Amino acid sequence: MSSLLSATAAAGGSLLRYDDGGKKAWRACALRWSRPTSRAAHTRCSLATKSMDPKLEILKAARQRFVQEISFKSKDKDVSLAKALLYVAAEDEAFIAYSRNMDAHAFAREREGTPIPSKAQLEVNDVEEFPLAGKTITGWLHELDMIAKEVQVELVSRDIGCHLVEVLEAVNVVIFELRDFKRFHALTDPNFCYLHTALNSGCGSAILLSIIYIEICQRLGITILGSCVGEDFLIWPETGNLEELFKVTKDHSLLAIINGKCVEDPRSKASDLDWRSLLQLDIATNRDIIGIALANLIRLHWKRASRSTHGLMLTSPLRSIHGNGNSNAAESSVVPLLRPRDMRLAIMASERLLILQPHNWSLRRDLGMLLYYSKRYGEALQELSICMAFAPVEEAEVLEPFVEKLHLLRLEQSWNSREQTDSLMVP
Numbered sequence: 001m002s003s004l005l006s007a008t009a010a011a012g013g014s015l016l017r018y019d020d021g022g023k024k025a026w027r028a029c030a031l032r033w034s035r036p037t038s039r040a041a042h043t044r045c046s047l048a049t050k051s052m053d054p055k056l057e058i059l060k061a062a063r064q065r066f067v068q069e070i071s072f073k074s075k076d077k078d079v080s081l082a083k084a085l086l087y088v089a090a091e092d093e094a095f096i097a098y099s100r101n102m103d104a105h106a107f108a109r110e111r112e113g114t115p116i117p118s119k120a121q122l123e124v125n126d127v128e129e130f131p132l133a134g135k136t137i138t139g140w141l142h143e144l145d146m147i148a149k150e151v152q153v154e155l156v157s158r159d160i161g162c163h164l165v166e167v168l169e170a171v172n173v174v175i176f177e178l179r180d181f182k183r184f185h186a187l188t189d190p191n192f193c194y195l196h197t198a199l200n201s202g203c204g205s206a207i208l209l210s211i212i213y214i215e216i217c218q219r220l221g222i223t224i225l226g227s228c229v230g231e232d233f234l235i236w237p238e239t240g241n242l243e244e245l246f247k248v249t250k251d252h253s254l255l256a257i258i259n260g261k262c263v264e265d266p267r268s269k270a271s272d273l274d275w276r277s278l279l280q281l282d283i284a285t286n287r288d289i290i291g292i293a294l295a296n297l298i299r300l301h302w303k304r305a306s307r308s309t310h311g312l313m314l315t316s317p318l319r320s321i322h323g324n325g326n327s328n329a330a331e332s333s334v335v336p337l338l339r340p341r342d343m344r345l346a347i348m349a350s351e352r353l354l355i356l357q358p359h360n361w362s363l364r365r366d367l368g369m370l371l372y373y374s375k376r377y378g379e380a381l382q383e384l385s386i387c388m389a390f391a392p393v394e395e396a397e398v399l400e401p402f403v404e405k406l407h408l409l410r411l412e413q414s415w416n417s418r419e420q421t422d423s424l425m426v427p
Helices: 023-034 036-046 054-069 081-110 137-158 164-178 195-201 206-219 242-246 254-259 286-305 316-324 340-356 361-373 377-390 393-424
Strands: 182-184 203-205 224-229 232-237
Touching (some): 054 081, 054 340, 081 286, 164 206, 164 254, 195 203, 203 206, 206 224, 206 232, 206 254, 206 286, 232 242, 286 340, 316 361, 340 361, 361 393
16 A cells, blocks of 8 residues: 555645655644644634524534643643533533524424424523523523532531531532432443533443542542543542541441442452552543543544444444455445534543644544544545654554545545535536
8 A cells, every 4th residue: 555645734735655764744634733722723613603693602602611721831730620611511502402493493494383482591601601401601600619618518518527527428428419410330321421400310330420529629629639540430529648547437438439439349450459559550630530530531432423333333344344355435434323412522622632632643533433423524635634643653553544535435525515515506
């Protein structure tokens, strides 16, 4: 297979070769496009069809606020988990509302006389005022404040001091007994991966329950640490006496109550931990935790999008082309039937995660593949071409033939579009 790799989009219209002679120029181009600000600016334009639509304005503003919140110019401790994830929810809800509205207009055009639903309730111009399950972003932040106050009331009612273990026991009573929050370790519905949904319903993914716990403890002056252990994310308080966390009272240790059944499940790596091994774990930053939540969204939205094609993997086309040699563009352009809305939500989550980790080649590859499945070949070509500049040599070799096919698919798509335009022109 020739090492030729053309990508006019990434090079501003010129052709670059991914071989020894052109690699430096390619990498410089890739560095420019991989910057978080460049990616954010690019994505703000990717959905701009009617810039005056209030929901599109909310969508863009939510992305901008998210980028500002996780900005690397600020210290990690100043990054708010709750705010960042509420901006994620606002962007996705704005897109869903916009998509639903477009569907309603299309339905009305198909059936003349069908009334178009009123848009008055959605005419909000400020992302901070955008309703999420009946509350604004400020309203949901206030909800977290209220839970923290309930913990304080619980402490007063018990007439106990402020010993760390006693405070955590009060937090557990409020969250898991009075509020009856439930942690889902195995999720199929991405709705439970949004912070406002978890706060509203009392049900959420394990990472979201951990984030709620962190936010409440932060309001009480307690620092909570977290780390990935196998497939689980564990949290525990910053304390000089970690042994307290492993003392079993009422059939469960404090660590198990905070984190759920994974700590006591023998199939989980978390069950092998003791207080000494906690000291050896890599502590997750706030940006890391946001990244875990976004990765969950990508996985679940992709799973829903590809429901009709069970077992479809994002990277399946890469391996098939690399293994089979020359497959023609027509074969490569046969994309499985996927749900467009869920695909778009997966892409949006992937874009945000890439803003957090702009030099992670595997995340960029996954975004490129999501764009490919959505038949956005030009954008997929750009992302996968950048990916090749940062990926290990063996992975770049797998990507190269697929990127060459993408270039052909993009040309084919451009020709088809031009033919359709020409056919509509009046002679």
